[in-house]
Structure formats: structure tokens, C-alpha cells
Amino acid sequence: MEQEKIEASEKQESEYFISEKYSMDSFDVLGTLGVGTFSRVRLxxxxxxxxxxxxxxxxxKKTSILKMRQLSHLRNEKELMEQLDHAxxxxxxGTFQDDYYVFFVLEYACGGELFTRLKKLGTLPSQDARFYISELVLALEYLHDKGIVFRDxxxxxxLIDRSGHVKLSDFGFAKAISDSKTYTMCGTPEYLAPEIILGKGYGREVDWWALGILLYEMIAGYPPYCDDSPFNIYQKILLGRLVFPSYFDDILCSLLSALLEPNVQKRIGYKNNAASDLKxxxxxxxVDFNLLLIKExxxxxxxxxxxxxxxxxxxTYPDSLEQPHAPKFTRERDPFVGF
Structure with missing residues (x-):
């Protein structure tokens, strides 16, 4: 009953913000949740x-977006996220803008980042890792069915929501590729699949590789290929010497070996029934994936x-009242029209 109330509340809020037009005057600012290169997330x-x-x-910041040539990426992120509706x-x-900024209105996941929890605990018990990984399998399956590769x-x-479930966030590197390949090298070094590093073109199977890296890190406390130098990380990934801690059981090692298979065609997740093979x-x-999907x-x-x-x-982040210089556009040549 409590879960039904939460879901009804979430639906009501979504409908309100989609149907109404709003601006910064629509909100009271309660604090800062995170900061990035040219962004800040506020509660x-x-x-x-x-x-x-x-x-x-x-x-x-509009000025930073233009300076770093990120406008097309920002539009892509907005358009992709507007297609998505998954637990x-x-x-x-919704989105809006003023002279200085572009704003994305997002649901708030009050549990913070999984990274913060991992940092606090060091490692996760296998059953806890299984819960989070299973929910991520469903999220990635949904994206892949829509022809989208997440890539980061x-x-x-x-993020972790108020019920303790995962929320995949930050679609800045996500891309719709359908059945084609893409060649851009992007993502976090420790999580890059070999085919990304080699520049031979890749598809949605790189997300399953990254899932294997994540699972390994959850239980071991560190990723399988790590170094202070990104170049050395890439070399280790390409060498493919996967070493498991002694406390990894045979079934876990079997799954990780299938996910972290350097040969793309042999990697679990490569074929059309990728998620089914994995599940x-x-x-x-x-794991009952049907019950998991409805948060039971x-x-x-x-x-x-x-x-x-x-x-x-x-x-905790210091607050900022910085107001950057507003870019000057004519009405006919404003590249931010449409946000």
C-alpha cells in the first residue's frame, strides 16, 4: 500500500511538470547536490x-556549453531522456532556460550515488550486489530494446531512490544507434570495453562489459583493470588478464568471465537475446525479474x-551565486531555441 502511494505521487508530479510551463521563479532552492564542469545540481x-x-x-551554463561545443550533446541528452519511462x-x-542557463527538472533520488555507498562500505555482500546488478540489467535491457547504448x-x-532501488542517471554519453555501430571513444577509463579503445566500432554490448566491471568492483572494492595512468589502464584492458580474488566463488567468476570476454562475439550480451541470456x-x-521490475x-x-x-x-558543496556572462544572440540565431 505504501509503495502504491509513492508511485501515485510520482505519477502526479510527472504529469504536473509536463503539463505546466515554469521558470526558476517556480522553485525554492533547498541546497546543492553536486557540481560538474559546467553544471550544478540543486535540490x-x-x-x-x-x-x-x-x-x-x-x-x-550556456557560455560553457558553447565554449566546450557541447550543445549537440546536450540536445541529444534531452531528447533521449524524454523518450524514457522506466522504474x-x-x-x-521538463526543461526550461533563461539568458544564462539551461535547466533540466529531474526526479530526486535521495539515497545519493552508489559510489558514495561503496566508498563508505568498501565492498558489498554478494546478495546486495546481485540486487543492484539485477535492476541495472532491466534498465539496460530497456535502453537496448530502444536502440540506445548508455556508454557510461x-x-x-x-543513484538510490527513497525506496532503496537504483536510478540510472546522466545520459550525457548515451546514444541511439539501433543496429549500427558507433566509434566515439568516451566513458570512464576503467570501464571501457576493448573495442572502444581499439576504435573498431562498437554497439550495445559495451554496456554489458561495463556491467561486469561494476559487479567486480562492487564485490572486490576495486575494478579489475586499474592504474594511475589511463594509458596503462587501456593496456591492461587490451591484455585481458582477468584475475579474481580467492573469495570469488565459481558461479560469480563464470558470470564475470562471460561479461568481461574481450572477443565481442563470444561475450554474453552480444546476441539479440542478450538480456535473456544474462538473466x-x-x-x-x-532473482525474480518480474517482481523486481515492479519493486516487490x-x-x-x-x-x-x-x-x-x-x-x-x-x-556537501559550497553554494554559488555566480551569474556568468549571458551569450548574445539574435532571436533568429539563438542555438538554444527548443529547450
Whole structure:
């Protein structure tokens, strides 16, 4: 019953923000959740609907977007996220802009990043890792069925919601490729598949490789290929010498070997029934993916919150009142038209 109330509330909020036009004046700013190269994510609450739970507002500087030639990437991120509606993927509820910034209105995952939890605990028990990985399998399956490759799976891009379930976030590197290949080298060094490094073209199977890296890191506390130098990381990935800690059981090693297979055509997830092959692996034998999808499986950790506005699961950042120089455009030649 409580879960039904949560889902009804989320649907009501989504419908409100899609149907209404709003601006920065629509929100009260409650704090900062994160900062990036040219963005800042703030926790906000609607002034018109104060009874609704807080939201995340991603704020991106127009001058920095243009300087770093990221406008096409930003449009791509917006257009892809607007297509998505899945239990384990962060929802975009709307966008708007002013003279200085572009704003993404997103649902707020109050449990913070999986990275923060991993850093605090060091490692996860196998059963906890299985829960998070299983939900990510469903999220990636959904994206792949839509012809989208995520390309940046890592603990920093996985949020935990107020019920303890995952929310895949940050679609800056995601791309719609259908059945074609793409060649851009992007992502986090430790998580790059060999075919990305080699520049031979790749498809959605790189996400399954990254899932294997993530699973290894969850249970070992470090990724299988790591070094201070990205170049050395790439060399280790291409050498493909996968070494397992002694406490990894045979079934886990079997799954990791299938996910971290350098030969793309032999990697689990390469064929058309990729997710099905993965879900049928013995490591997932006790997982009911149907119950998992409707959030009927209990999470290993539910965030403890003092209030709905509690940001204790996020790092603390100094606030900023910086107002960058507004780019000058004529009405006919404004590249940000459409946000």
C-alpha cells in the first residue's frame, strides 16, 4: 500500500511538470547536490505545489556549453531522456532556460550515488550486489530494446531512490544507434570495453562489459583493470588478464568471465537475446525479474531520512551565486531555441 502511494505521487508530479510551463521563479532552492564542469545540481521544491516531494534541478551554463561545443550533446541528452519511462531510470520532468542557463527538472533520488555507498562500505555482500546488478540489467535491457547504448555505466551514475532501488542517471554519453555501430571513444577509463579503445566500432554490448566491471568492483572494492595512468589502464584492458580474488566463488567468476570476454562475439550480451541470456545465468537463479521490475523485492538498504529535504547522502558543496556572462544572440540565431 505504501509503495502504491509513492508511485501515485510520482505519477502526479510527472504529469504536473509536463503539463505546466515554469521558470526558476517556480522553485525554492533547498541546497546543492553536486557540481560538474559546467553544471550544478540543486535540490528544489515547487512553490505552486509545496506538498510535493523535492526535485533535482540540473543547471548548465550556456557560455560553457558553447565554449566546450557541447550543445549537440546536450540536445541529444534531452531528447533521449524524454523518450524514457522506466522504474530504474531517472525521469526528466521538463526543461526550461533563461539568458544564462539551461535547466533540466529531474526526479530526486535521495539515497545519493552508489559510489558514495561503496566508498563508505568498501565492498558489498554478494546478495546486495546481485540486487543492484539485477535492476541495472532491466534498465539496460530497456535502453537496448530502444536502440540506445548508455556508454557510461559506473557507480557515480547510479543513484538510490527513497525506496532503496537504483536510478540510472546522466545520459550525457548515451546514444541511439539501433543496429549500427558507433566509434566515439568516451566513458570512464576503467570501464571501457576493448573495442572502444581499439576504435573498431562498437554497439550495445559495451554496456554489458561495463556491467561486469561494476559487479567486480562492487564485490572486490576495486575494478579489475586499474592504474594511475589511463594509458596503462587501456593496456591492461587490451591484455585481458582477468584475475579474481580467492573469495570469488565459481558461479560469480563464470558470470564475470562471460561479461568481461574481450572477443565481442563470444561475450554474453552480444546476441539479440542478450538480456535473456544474462538473466538465465546461474548467478541470477534466485532473482525474480518480474517482481523486481515492479519493486516487490526488498532493497538491501533504504535511506534513512530526517525529512524529505534531507541531503545527508550527498557530499556537501559550497553554494554559488555566480551569474556568468549571458551569450548574445539574435532571436533568429539563438542555438538554444527548443529547450
Amino acid at each position: 528544489v521544491r515547487s512553490k505552486d505545489q509545496p506538498y510535493m516531494k523535492p526535485l533535482a534541478l540540473k543547471i548548465l 530504474f531510470i531517472t525521469k526528466i520532468l 555505466l559506473k557507480p557515480e551514475n547510479i 538465465n545465468h546461474l548467478w541470477f537463479s534466485n 523485492c526488498p532493497s538491501p538498504w533504504i535511506p534513512e531520512l530526517m525529512t524529505e529535504e534531507d541531503t545527508s547522502n550527498f557530499n
